[in-house]
Amino acid sequence: MTASLALTVVLIGAGLLLSLPLIPAIIELRRRSDAMPLIVVQDHAGEIRYFADSFRSFVGSIESVLQACLLSGQSEAGTMPDGTNYLALGSSELPKLPSGRQAYVTNARNRTIHANKETCEVLIAAAGNLQLPARVVFGRDIFAKGDIAGGADNEYRAILGDRDIHLAFGSTLQRWVHANGRFTAEAECRLFGRVSSDSSIQLATMCTFLRLNAPRVELGKIFNDAPEVDDSDLNGRSKALPTRGDAMAGVGLREDGIRKRLLHDGDYELRAGQIFNGNLIVRGRLHIGDGAKVQGSVKCEKDVLVEDNAEVTGSLIAEHKLTIGRNCSIHGPILSEREVFIQRGSRCGTRGLPTTVSAPLIFAEDGVVVFGTVWARELGSVVAG
Amino acid sequence: MVYALYIIVLLVCVYTARHYWFTLNRLFGHQRHPYIDIDTADWPPVTILVAAHNEEKVIANALSALMTVKYPEDKMLVIPVNDRSKDRTREIIDDFVDRFPGRIRPFHRTGGKAGKAAALKDAMELVTTEVILIFDADYIPGAGLVKQLTAPFFDPEVGGVMGRVVPMNCGTNMLTRLLDLERSGGYQVDQQARMNLRLVPQHGGTVAGVRMSALQEIGGWNDKSLTEDTDLTYRLLLFGWKTVYQNRSECYEEVPETWQVRIKQIMRWAKGHNQAMVAYGIRLLFGKHRANLRERIDGTLLLGVYIMAPLTLVGWVLALAVFYEGIAPLHGIVALLAFTAYSAIGNLAAFFEIAAAVRLDGNRERIRLLPFLVMGFTVSIFSVSRAAFTQVRDALTGAEFHWDKTERFRTAAP
Numbered sequence: 001m002t003a004s005l006a007l008t009v010v011l012i013g014a015g016l017l018l019s020l021p022l023i024p025a026i027i028e029l030r031r032r033s034d035a036m037p038l039i040v041v042q043d044h045a046g047e048i049r050y051f052a053d054s055f056r057s058f059v060g061s062i063e064s065v066l067q068a069c070l071l072s073g074q075s076e077a078g079t080m081p082d083g084t085n086y087l088a089l090g091s092s093e094l095p096k097l098p099s100g101r102q103a104y105v106t107n108a109r110n111r112t113i114h115a116n117k118e119t120c121e122v123l124i125a126a127a128g129n130l131q132l133p134a135r136v137v138f139g140r141d142i143f144a145k146g147d148i149a150g151g152a153d154n155e156y157r158a159i160l161g162d163r164d165i166h167l168a169f170g171s172t173l174q175r176w177v178h179a180n181g182r183f184t185a186e187a188e189c190r191l192f193g194r195v196s197s198d199s200s201i202q203l204a205t206m207c208t209f210l211r212l213n214a215p216r217v218e219l220g221k222i223f224n225d226a227p228e229v230d231d232s233d234l235n236g237r238s239k240a241l242p243t244r245g246d247a248m249a250g251v252g253l254r255e256d257g258i259r260k261r262l263l264h265d266g267d268y269e270l271r272a273g274q275i276f277n278g279n280l281i282v283r284g285r286l287h288i289g290d291g292a293k294v295q296g297s298v299k300c301e302k303d304v305l306v307e308d309n310a311e312v313t314g315s316l317i318a319e320h321k322l323t324i325g326r327n328c329s330i331h332g333p334i335l336s337e338r339e340v341f342i343q344r345g346s347r348c349g350t351r352g353l354p355t356t357v358s359a360p361l362i363f364a365e366d367g368v369v370v371f372g373t374v375w376a377r378e379l380g381s382v383v384a385g
Numbered sequence: 386m387v388y389a390l391y392i393i394v395l396l397v398c399v400y401t402a403r404h405y406w407f408t409l410n411r412l413f414g415h416q417r418h419p420y421i422d423i424d425t426a427d428w429p430p431v432t433i434l435v436a437a438h439n440e441e442k443v444i445a446n447a448l449s450a451l452m453t454v455k456y457p458e459d460k461m462l463v464i465p466v467n468d469r470s471k472d473r474t475r476e477i478i479d480d481f482v483d484r485f486p487g488r489i490r491p492f493h494r495t496g497g498k499a500g501k502a503a504a505l506k507d508a509m510e511l512v513t514t515e516v517i518l519i520f521d522a523d524y525i526p527g528a529g530l531v532k533q534l535t536a537p538f539f540d541p542e543v544g545g546v547m548g549r550v551v552p553m554n555c556g557t558n559m560l561t562r563l564l565d566l567e568r569s570g571g572y573q574v575d576q577q578a579r580m581n582l583r584l585v586p587q588h589g590g591t592v593a594g595v596r597m598s599a600l601q602e603i604g605g606w607n608d609k610s611l612t613e614d615t616d617l618t619y620r621l622l623l624f625g626w627k628t629v630y631q632n633r634s635e636c637y638e639e640v641p642e643t644w645q646v647r648i649k650q651i652m653r654w655a656k657g658h659n660q661a662m663v664a665y666g667i668r669l670l671f672g673k674h675r676a677n678l679r680e681r682i683d684g685t686l687l688l689g690v691y692i693m694a695p696l697t698l699v700g701w702v703l704a705l706a707v708f709y710e711g712i713a714p715l716h717g718i719v720a721l722l723a724f725t726a727y728s729a730i731g732n733l734a735a736f737f738e739i740a741a742a743v744r745l746d747g748n749r750e751r752i753r754l755l756p757f758l759v760m761g762f763t764v765s766i767f768s769v770s771r772a773a774f775t776q777v778r779d780a781l782t783g784a785e786f787h788w789d790k791t792e793r794f795r796t797a798a799p
Contacts, residue, residue: 022757022758024753025755025756025757027753027755028750028753028754029559029562029754029757030750032556033750034749034750034751035751036554036555036556036563037551037553037554037555037556037565037637038551038569038635038746039746040527040635040636040637041527041528041529041635042525042527045529046424047424047455048424048531103547150797171456185693198677201601213424213425222734235637247491254598256596256624258515258597259541261541261542263542263625263675279541280541281541281542295541296541297539297541298541299540299541299542314539314541314542315539315541316417317540317541319419330462331427331538332426332427333423333426333536333539335419335420335422335423335540336415337419337541349425352426354425354426354427355425355426355427356423356424356425356426358422358423372425372426373424373425373446375422375424377422
């Protein structure tokens with residue numbers, strides 16, 4: 001072998017070795033198997049009712065069947081265009097077999113998960129009210145034009161009701177529920193998905209949840225000693241301010257009405273009854289005393305403790321734990337990057353100006369009312385107050 | 386000479402470690418999205434500025450999309466900032482004004498200083514709201530984007546907001562596919578990691594927002610800056626305002642489809658960034674202001690990203706010189722070990738970051754294009770270096786900066 005031939009072999013070998021990593025790249029460049037843009041949601045804004053609206057369109061295809069069932073009072077089984085089996089009901093109860101067991105309800109396939117519950121694997125659509133038996137796993141979605149009343153210990157995939165929906169003790173929701181009327185859940189319900197209502201949501205003590213949205217969300221037993229907030233009592237237009245404090249604090253408004261801010265390094269305390277006018281930004285811990293009022297928004301980079309009867313007319317944002325005492329009133333969004341604990345009787349938002357409460361962990365005592373959204377990323381819970 | 390080389394090597398190592406830190410944080414750390422869940426609120430009035438200079442090909446798409454976003458109509462005003470356009474931009478905007486009365490107020494600028502910052506500065510006379518959102522004309526916002534970008538302003542500490550940019554023409558050719566990978570790394574990993582670590586997410590000047598009172602406090606738009614977004618980021622930081630990044634607030638954009646356009650774009654970015662480095666670097670690191678220590682360090686490193694390209698080139702030259710001069714003790718062994726170690730770990734950092742980003746995005750096949758990024762990096766390193774050298778030359782000769790608009794490739798709207 002001559003020297004030039006050896007050199008040529010070495011160069012070709014080296015070239016092949018160097019080009020080896022490029023082979024998959026060249027193949028992908030030619031085939032273009034993954035050349036589409038990243039999918040960006042363009043047509044909706046992640047609305048809580050998105051799935052409910054889609055399902056309403058879906059069950060619209062059996063509207064005529066439901067009307068016929070309503071007139072006859074009978075049930076009718078069929079198949080949706082996508083192959084889903086359904087049972088259309090003209091009466092309020094699932095039809096029964098002679099043995100007394102529920103038709104379309106069979107023994108649970110996985111008893112370790114469903115603990116001797118029975119399962120129903122058809123979509124249920126009722127032309128009127130719907131009364132569901134207890135201890136059943138509903139593997140498909142449920143729809144009713146009237147009220148829906150669930151039995152105890154049931155498990156649901158998704159529920160859509162044109163009127164009120166009531167879940168009995170110990171029920172579990174996997175995906176979503178939407179009621180055009182009121183939504184109520186008895187104690188120890190576990191609501192893993194989206195819960196929305198066009199009217200109100202009421203969860204009993206010991207219920208857990210992730211995402212709630214309604215004009216009025218009542219958590220636990222509601223007491224009548226909490227203050228009702230008037231929408232006009234906002235943006236510095238308040239007539240009756242707390243008077244126990246002896247001082248006004250803050251930085252006030254600019255000429256154009258925009259709130260000025262106080263940026264404070266370290267811990268900060270707003271004394272009981274004190275009124276702070278402006279936006280308050282604290283880079284340590286923040287303590288808002290009993291009956292104090294902030295006319296503006298609050299941001300704190302550590303823990304926040306809001307004592308009883310305090311009021312914040314703007315947002316309340318904490319990077320660490322946020323504790324809101326009894327009978328407080330917070331008008332703007334309430335956020336924490338760790339945990340929000342709201343004590344008995346506090347109000348978040350108003351009926352006219354709804355808001356959002358959001359944190360990985362949210363614990364609310366009996367009697368807390370939120371107007372708008374409650375969104376717990378990991379766990380929300382109604383605890384006894 | 387050898388000490389200069391050591392300093393450059395140290396800087397390269399710092400940036401390498403930074404790449405790894407960000408990527409590992411993004412893969413395994415706690416992810417911060419504190420404002421994304423705000424879906425119900427008393428939404429504030431918002432003004433949306435759409436910067437447009439000869440944008441007949443794209444402006445209609447942007448305005449159409451903005452007219453369908455889910456935000457209270459009575460609280461949202463769109464101001465297309467038509468900056469001395471010579472094409473049909475004005476005609477298209479006026480047509481939208483007629484079709485959507487009361488929702489669009491045009492700002493037709495016929496003279497004045499060139500550049501986006503100068504145009505935005507002039508348009509501020511029409512803005513009366515506390516929250517201002519900014520889009521370039523080639524962007525197509527989705528239905529929820531305006532709410533998502535407005536939500537962080539409920540936090541009184543937030544002065545600026547930045548969303549994520551997603552190339553919509555990524556499949557056009559190899560360049561667009563490489564830019565798609567770079568954008569993934571830059572946003573999905575780099576920006577989000579800075580948000581996670583409470584460092585300095587960068588304001589991008591588009592798919593972005595700024596608080597009016599913060600803008601006024603820092604002195605308004607700087608029309609002398611070639612990259613008003615970088616300039617804004619640092620002035621907000623110095624005055625104690627936070628810029629936050631929202632990774633889930635995504636918006637389509639158009640990336641350059643030719644290398645010439647790409648080179649112009651990155652040269653402008655480099656010059657603007659270097660401007661900010663000269664203006665704010667020393668003050669940020671050592672001055673008396675409201676930024677904390679980690680923001681000072683990360684902000685300074687961020688300011689230096691574009692100067693690292695010419696420094697790396699200088700480092701290569703110095704390394705060769707040191708090798709042939711035989712200055713360094715044990716230079717043969719040390720150089721070999723260093724070269725091997727860096728090839729195995731250092732060079733991998735940027736690729737690791739992009740690969741992680743692509744995986745987080747759920748894309749699988751495009752990750753195979755990673756080796757071609759060497760080409761993109763090479764072009765960038767020489768373009769950015771050229772930008773830095775011409776910038777120095779211009780500074781010495783007193784020449785003014787020239788603002789180059791990025792060319793569009795979409796077919797003109799009918």
